[in-house]
Amino acid sequence: MAGWEKREIEVGGAPITLFEAGSGRPLLILHDELGPADWQLWHEDMSKHRRLVMPIAPGFRDERIKWMRNVTDLSRFYGRMLREQKFGSLDVVGLSFGGWLAVEMAVNDPTQFAHLVMVAPFGIKPSQGYITDMYILTTAEYLKSSIADPEATPEFATLFNSATPQTIESWEDARIETAQLAWEPFMHNPSLEQHVRGLNGLPTLIFWGTKDSVVPESAMRAYAEAIPGSKLEVFEGCGHRPEIERRHEFVKSLTRFID
Amino acid sequence: MQIGYFVEQLYAGVPEEEIIRNGGFFGVQNKFFDPKIGGQLYHRYISEHIEAERVGYDMMVLNEHHANPACMSHVITIEASILAYVTKRARIATLGVPLPITKNPLRVAEELAMIDMISGGRLVPGIIRGAAFEQVASNTNPTQNREIFDEAYEFMLKAWSTPGPWRYEGKHFHYRYVNPWARPIQAKPLVLVPGVISPETVVWAAKRKLPYVALATEVNATLRMWNLYGETAAQAGYQVGPENFGYLQKLVVADSDEEAYELGKGHMYGGSHATPKYSALPGYNSKVALKDYVNKFYALMNPRAANFMDVEEQRKALLDNYPKLVDAGHIIVGTPKTVIPKIRKVLESLRPGFFNVWGPEGPIPHKNTMRMMELMGQEVIPAMREMGKELGLEDAFERELGSRPLSANGKWEPIVKSPPSAVAA
Numbered sequence A: 001m002a003g004w005e006k007r008e009i010e011v012g013g014a015p016i017t018l019f020e021a022g023s024g025r026p027l028l029i030l031h032d033e034l035g036p037a038d039w040q041l042w043h044e045d046m047s048k049h050r051r052l053v054m055p056i057a058p059g060f061r062d063e064r065i066k067w068m069r070n071v072t073d074l075s076r077f078y079g080r081m082l083r084e085q086k087f088g089s090l091d092v093v094g095l096s097f098g099g100w101l102a103v104e105m106a107v108n109d110p111t112q113f114a115h116l117v118m119v120a121p122f123g124i125k126p127s128q129g130y131i132t133d134m135y136i137l138t139t140a141e142y143l144k145s146s147i148a149d150p151e152a153t154p155e156f157a158t159l160f161n162s163a164t165p166q167t168i169e170s171w172e173d174a175r176i177e178t179a180q181l182a183w184e185p186f187m188h189n190p191s192l193e194q195h196v197r198g199l200n201g202l203p204t205l206i207f208w209g210t211k212d213s214v215v216p217e218s219a220m221r222a223y224a225e226a227i228p229g230s231k232l233e234v235f236e237g238c239g240h241r242p243e244i245e246r247r248h249e250f251v252k253s254l255t256r257f258i259d
Numbered sequence B: 001m002q003i004g005y006f007v008e009q010l011y012a013g014v015p016e017e018e019i020i021r022n023g024g025f026f027g028v029q030n031k032f033f034d035p036k037i038g039g040q041l042y043h044r045y046i047s048e049h050i051e052a053e054r055v056g057y058d059m060m061v062l063n064e065h066h067a068n069p070a071c072m073s074h075v076i077t078i079e080a081s082i083l084a085y086v087t088k089r090a091r092i093a094t095l096g097v098p099l100p101i102t103k104n105p106l107r108v109a110e111e112l113a114m115i116d117m118i119s120g121g122r123l124v125p126g127i128i129r130g131a132a133f134e135q136v137a138s139n140t141n142p143t144q145n146r147e148i149f150d151e152a153y154e155f156m157l158k159a160w161s162t163p164g165p166w167r168y169e170g171k172h173f174h175y176r177y178v179n180p181w182a183r184p185i186q187a188k189p190l191v192l193v194p195g196v197i198s199p200e201t202v203v204w205a206a207k208r209k210l211p212y213v214a215l216a217t218e219v220n221a222t223l224r225m226w227n228l229y230g231e232t233a234a235q236a237g238y239q240v241g242p243e244n245f246g247y248l249q250k251l252v253v254a255d256s257d258e259e260a261y262e263l264g265k266g267h268m269y270g271g272s273h274a275t276p277k278y279s280a281l282p283g284y285n286s287k288v289a290l291k292d293y294v295n296k297f298y299a300l301m302n303p304r305a306a307n308f309m310d311v312e313e314q315r316k317a318l319l320d321n322y323p324k325l326v327d328a329g330h331i332i333v334g335t336p337k338t339v340i341p342k343i344r345k346v347l348e349s350l351r352p353g354f355f356n357v358w359g360p361e362g363p364i365p366h367k368n369t370m371r372m373m374e375l376m377g378q379e380v381i382p383a384m385r386e387m388g389k390e391l392g393l394e395d396a397f398e399r400e401l402g403s404r405p406l407s408a409n410g411k412w413e414p415i416v417k418s419p420p421s422a423v424a425a
Helices: A041-047 A071-084 A097-108 A137-143 A152-161 A165-182 A192-198 A217-226 A246-256 B014-023 B035-055 B074-088 B107-116 B132-138 B140-159 B199-207 B221-233 B257-268 B287-292 B292-302 B311-328 B334-348 B366-390 B420-424
Strands: A005-011 A013-022 A025-030 A050-055 A091-095 A113-119 A204-209 A231-235 B003-008 B061-062 B091-098 B123-129 B166-169 B175-178 B194-195 B212-215 B246-251 B331-334 B354-357
Touching: A041 A246, A071 A165, A091 A097, A091 A246, A091 B061, A097 A113, A097 A192, A113 A246, A165 B140, A165 B194, A165 B199, A192 A217, A217 A231, A217 A246, A231 A246, B003 B091, B003 B166, B014 B221, B014 B292, B014 B311, B035 B061, B035 B074, B035 B366, B061 B074, B061 B292, B061 B354, B074 B091, B074 B107, B074 B246, B091 B107, B107 B123, B123 B140, B123 B194, B140 B331, B166 B221, B175 B287, B194 B199, B194 B420, B199 B212, B199 B221, B199 B331, B221 B246, B221 B334, B246 B334, B246 B366, B257 B311, B257 B331, B311 B331, B331 B334, B334 B354, B334 B366, B354 B366
Parallel strands: A025 A050, A025 A091, A091 A113, A113 A204, A204 A231, B003 B061, B003 B354, B061 B091, B091 B123, B194 B212, B212 B246, B246 B331, B246 B354
Antiparallel strands: A005 A013, A013 A050, B166 B175
């Protein structure tokens, strides 16, 4: 986890770990379904002008919180965390599962965010196609499927190809926790599409790649249509991880949007 | 000792290469299934269980699997119901009802109660968590499998025994009006807990004084489970005996050793039930177990591990393994004369109160299964009964679980005293 500083806090009696880096206005990062990412190049880029704050969701690395039953529960818990930590209204970028978490938080209280950014978010049931069933793929297969062109993405190999047994075990923890929260309905909240219609005035940006094999385009279009004034930025030929696959364009767009 | 008869009930119409190419039975496309053949096979398998009763088995043992051709019994209570009506003497054992995946313990309680009533009190309800791939086939959350299992079990017992109407609001199940007009004849049906070397299941069974039935697991690993059960029982204040244990033994009997050896190869047919991706579901096994297996998971990550060998190579690997399994006694094959001493060795090694015969597997002609029934009835079952008596293998109907006191110093005795290593020889 080079690059990250670790800070332990407590929320409602539960220990929560924050990974933090950089300085400037805080940018909340909500990690994906496999848990907190190692230090990545886009973190490096963003940390030059932002204080990155990435909480490890309960259960993704340590003991789970037993009463936590779904992403709505987690989003309310995170809302409490932000209030107690007195972050004020901050910018958020949520990746995949974390994108879903971010928008659930926004629905609970739009004022906790200044800008909402979702990268290929789960959360809405696609009208065409399905969100990939990660549980009948090995993590290796799932990771591989999340990138459009692994050959052209050297950072992907650095991050994932030489995973240690500890990392693999931590992915397994993450798979367990996401299954606890989102096994059924699978990775979506059936009423979310209606709730997001009330997000007037929250600047919202959605990233998606045309070669994303994890979340179908129809779900992204549904978000863009439902969230008033939101913007969908599509990367041609990119997979599920534009922050790695199209890092420069991603960082540029993200920075322009939130600054 | 209770002697049971069991087979998986293969749908034999699928070319073996399809199963091998698929990496196991689970996930083979159901386009290979022909309901007309399926119907005939159901008649066959039911008739074989009826025959098992006729030749003298004590129990007709059933199981259930989903979305794969290895086992045609997809709703265990349907076959159990049929047998409840058409048979008269043998007990009907479910090994077992996969409680979590049925998602409706009130309905299961009613189904099992009806089977017990129709059979005149012959039901032996075994219950299971369901294999990992069963969670896939039923969309059951594998991370919550065990807590769903616990809740369903407790609910089922209550539904059988507590006068209604009453209200139930649990975590996974909610019934605001419970008043089933179906209760078992038996005041307290004996619940069996089958397992495949999952320590948590063994401890669960021991704490509740329920027999643990090891499903054709390797002898030394099985004895370790016996000892874990014994230790847990001692903590709960009782000494274990054969009544606490059951075993499932692959066994093929024919008129000649050569014929039995050939028929026994059916136990290798198609290879494993499921590929790793359907067996390594998140949270299905405990984190403790996972930590032990982290290297195995690491191996799964290796793309080379995902490359299945070609069909012929795989088939050869399966058949190359066969003589080793026969030598180890994992699959016992032979004539009545040659299998009886081998069965004796298993009985001595494991001292089970329940001994279930896992009959011929693979695409075996009906006549061979029926011939094995005759031979079992004429020679093997009578010999097994004698051995059971001689070895003092009391079953759970003869001896109440938990009725053996611990010795005065509070210590427990393993039911098999010889070290496990002596068993394999």
